[in-house]
Amino acid sequence: MLVSMETGVNDAIVIGGGFAGIAAACRLAGDGHRPLLIERAPRLGGRASSFVSRETGESIDFGQHVLMRCCTTSTGFLLRIGLPDAIRFQPTLSVPIVSPEGRTLLRSSAFPGIFHLAPALLRFRLLPFSERVRVLRAGLALALTRARTDRSFAEWLAAHGQSPAAVERLWDPISIATLNAPSDAVGLHAARKVFRDAFFRPDGADLGFFTFSLSEVFTAARRYIENRGGTVRTSDGVRLLIVEEGRIAGVELESGEQFDSEAVVCAVPPPALEKLAGSDGPLEPILEAASRLRWGPIVNLHAWFDRPVLDEAFSVAVGSPAQAVFDVTQLHGGSPGGLTHVVLSQSAADEWIDRPVEDVSTSLLNALGELFPAVRAAKPCRTLVLRSRQATFIPEPSVDRLRPRAPTPIDGLYLAGDWISTGWPSTIEGAIRSGIVAAAYVEERLRVDRLVDDGDE
């Protein structure tokens, strides 16, 4: 029987309360099961979690998260947990690109199919006209290319006539924003996925911004699970997986409590999985491959100004130390204390991650002032630097060989997490998809077990 020692009701255990584990638990709860979700941290959300500022009471997200309209499983998940308005999508893709030399707009047009961005690229003022035409040609070739290859995206771009300026001003900003690494660090395969699912579809790349702090998503998810008879435990991690004769039998928590279960979803990143499984057990080949995944940092500077400083809620900087610029006050429709909350999000942040906080703040505020003159007249009342050292894995050329599928050699144990093989980069969408896939395996497992139980009677 599948029974929890504590309550006698949970029929599956999910370890890890990031988007992957939450998606798995919500799926199970929504389909009539009673999952037990166990999260080590005091709050749900993992890398997408938030904390409450002691000074202002504001809920601040560790990472400024953006989705694109192609992230359909994420929007489906938010609908399922009762948050249809959690994301506001742009009516059409429109990204202001700012640089110290001027500004241009990457905006979708009425042109059909993959040509929807052609007019914007032909007007892309940050490159000479001849280069814009070459960018269009490369875009077409990228849409048509089929070969699976271990080439880097940068090699492919060079082979298709893309100049260093085109890479620096267009291709790398897109690669860094979507894959957390520049084109020479990512595989062609990963870049092609982003372009095919998002930019080559008229609405695939429309940006979606959360209309409130992500903590509200996790509050709603918790409510969804608990209202359906599931249980959410926080502040107590799993210490080890209990495996008997090659089958999962339950888990032991750091507090020493044990829970039996014949179906467990493990939705934690590879180092945490290694601690749970030990390094020389049946998961060893999975762990060995996963240890070769390279993870990249993201650094965010939060700045609160005494007045509005940005016209747009979101823009991308090129030719500047700054990258993505968010006006959180506009995105969330207000900010405690009437201040203007701006976030500068630095992806592929290897050069920022170990710099002193003061240095990060000063450099990025100066860069912001260079891009937006209104910033220079405003007073930054407070700043905060948040660093995520292992924010996402980098989709290097051979990455697909390192990502395991959900089933494991341990019967009844399934893996989830953004790093599992979903075809998606290290994103909320990848995490949610992995959780739903793992939940589907658990459901199948529970169904089969029930049939076998019935047969025994």
Ligand SMILES: Cc1cc2nc3c(=O)[nH]c(=O)nc-3n(C[C@H](O)[C@H](O)[C@H](O)COP(=O)(O)OP(=O)(O)OC[C@H]3O[C@@H](n4cnc5c(N)ncnc54)[C@H](O)[C@@H]3O)c2cc1C
């Ligand atoms: C700064 C930043 C910005 C980002 N921006 C974006 C973006 O704009 N768009 C996007 O789509 N994605 C973005 N991402 C990536 C996205 O946040 C992740 O892909 C996603 O949140 C991963 O979810 P996950 O559930 O797979 O893993 P995690 O969020 O890492 O969750 C794993 C959970 O397991 C828990 N855990 C570990 N060990 C144990 C244990 N023994 N017992 C119990 N619990 C345990 C951890 O505490 C954690 O909560 C960003 C990430 C960062 C850090």
